[in-house]
Amino acid sequence: MNLREVGEFGLIERLRDKLNPADDTVIVGIGDDAAVLSYDAKSYVVMTTDMLVEGVHFREDTIDFRSLGWKSLAASFSDIAAMGGIPRHAAVSLAIPPSYEIESLEQLYEGIAEICSEFQAHVVGGDIVKTDGPFVISVTVNGEAAQGKALLRSGAQPGDLVFVTGTVGGSAAGLVLLESSQKSLLPPDEQLTLITFHQRPVPQVQVGQILRTSGGCTSCNDISDGLASELNEIAAASGVGIRIDENRLPLAPAVTNFARITGQNAIDWALYGGEDYQLVGTLHPLAYSAVVTACQMNGIRFTLIGRVIEGSGVVMERSAGGETVLTARGYNHFTE
Numbered sequence: 001m002n003l004r005e006v007g008e009f010g011l012i013e014r015l016r017d018k019l020n021p022a023d024d025t026v027i028v029g030i031g032d033d034a035a036v037l038s039y040d041a042k043s044y045v046v047m048t049t050d051m052l053v054e055g056v057h058f059r060e061d062t063i064d065f066r067s068l069g070w071k072s073l074a075a076s077f078s079d080i081a082a083m084g085g086i087p088r089h090a091a092v093s094l095a096i097p098p099s100y101e102i103e104s105l106e107q108l109y110e111g112i113a114e115i116c117s118e119f120q121a122h123v124v125g126g127d128i129v130k131t132d133g134p135f136v137i138s139v140t141v142n143g144e145a146a147q148g149k150a151l152l153r154s155g156a157q158p159g160d161l162v163f164v165t166g167t168v169g170g171s172a173a174g175l176v177l178l179e180s181s182q183k184s185l186l187p188p189d190e191q192l193t194l195i196t197f198h199q200r201p202v203p204q205v206q207v208g209q210i211l212r213t214s215g216g217c218t219s220c221n222d223i224s225d226g227l228a229s230e231l232n233e234i235a236a237a238s239g240v241g242i243r244i245d246e247n248r249l250p251l252a253p254a255v256t257n258f259a260r261i262t263g264q265n266a267i268d269w270a271l272y273g274g275e276d277y278q279l280v281g282t283l284h285p286l287a288y289s290a291v292v293t294a295c296q297m298n299g300i301r302f303t304l305i306g307r308v309i310e311g312s313g314v315v316m317e318r319s320a321g322g323e324t325v326l327t328a329r330g331y332n333h334f335t336e
């Protein structure tokens with residue numbers, strides 16, 4: 001069968017069927033943002049790996065090396081955050097075209113060091129190979145989580161509230177701006193805001209901790225492929241339906257402004273753009289006030305965008321009236 005037909009997620013299912021069953025050290029295996037592993041009685045190890053490929057995840061004209069270093073680790077820290085874990089240790093492997101300058105790779109590592117100091121994480125190893133293909137960065141991150149309380153995609157219950165942190169659609173807007181010949185239509189400060197959303201996403205480790213300790217977060221996912229895709233993953237893993245409200249989607253003013261100027265759709269960026277690395281999930285209503293207070297105290301934007309219902313799939317109530325079924329049409333390698 002053709003890869004374009006099964007897509008990235010169909011391929012994962014097919015490959016997973018070939019593997020041996022996991023043993024009891026695997027608390028959460030394939031299927032969530034990160035694996036949760038138990039080696040002793042104290043705490044869980046949370047482990048995730050992701051690749052970034054030149055031409056697919058970045059190009060010379062969409063990111064500088066220092067930001068690329070930041071973003072490469074941010075994506076993995078975000079997966080750890082989505083499990084309620086704290087990122088601790090990383091391994092970084094590079095497949096490098098021989099034409100690359102050593103200074104560029106040093107800049108990459110300055111960005112890696114920057115995010116590691118921000119989150120008190122450490123690079124503890126990696127690997128380097130030469131390639132005649134594109135530049136590839138592979139990042140594996142291990143984190144820590146308290147035993148028994150990892151945030152999964154699979155616990156949403158009808159009646160729960162659907163939340164998202166920060167704002168959404170900013171990374172896609174930033175990418176459109178970086179690729180656009182109409183940059184100057186937007187004020188310089190808003191240009192910088194959009195470019196920062198794309199190049200320097202901030203993994204939501206702190207809110208992951210707030211959610212985990214609240215005891216009422218029933219599901220969580222980070223936004224790599226787009227809100228529509230992540231919500232569908234939660235709905236499918238939890239066996240529930242989700243209703244969200246278009247009016248409630250948190251968009252940064254620079255994003256709506258840029259959409260207006262270029263005649264593009266900011267809601268589509270939020271739903272299908274991806275790479276915002278915010279957290280989306282569900283909360284038992286009784287946990288809401290404690291979570292929102294903790295977020296306010298820490299300057300974290302936390303928005304309710306809908307509700308969990310019985311059934312399946314994701315529906316969005318439109319601001320113009322009516323509703324739209326949101327398919328998992330986010331970023332999917334092979335179908336893109």
Ligand SMILES: Nc1ncnc2c1ncn2[C@@H]1O[C@H](COP(=O)(O)OP(=O)(O)OP(=O)(O)O)[C@@H](O)[C@H]1O
Binds near residue numbers: 075
């Ligand atoms: N080649 C593979 N072999 C085994 N498991 C895989 C493979 N590729 C992905 N997975 C697993 O499938 C699940 C879904 O992966 P996916 O990459 O969609 O999640 P993610 O890392 O949260 O998202 P993204 O890659 O968009 O940031 C994860 O548990 C992941 O570890």
Ligand SMILES: Cc1ncc(C[n+]2csc(CCOP(=O)(O)O)c2C)c(N)n1
Binds near residue numbers: 059225273274
């Ligand atoms: C040059 C360029 N073109 C397109 C994109 C957009 N993009 C690439 S991969 C991806 C999903 C996340 O990746 P993954 O699912 O592998 O974690 C997105 C939204 C980009 N960043 N740069």
Ligand SMILES: [Mg+2]
Binds near residue numbers: 078079221223224
């Ligand atoms: Mg993820």
Ligand SMILES: [Mg+2]
Binds near residue numbers: 049050
């Ligand atoms: Mg992944």
Ligand SMILES: [Mg+2]
Binds near residue numbers: 224225331
């Ligand atoms: Mg993805």
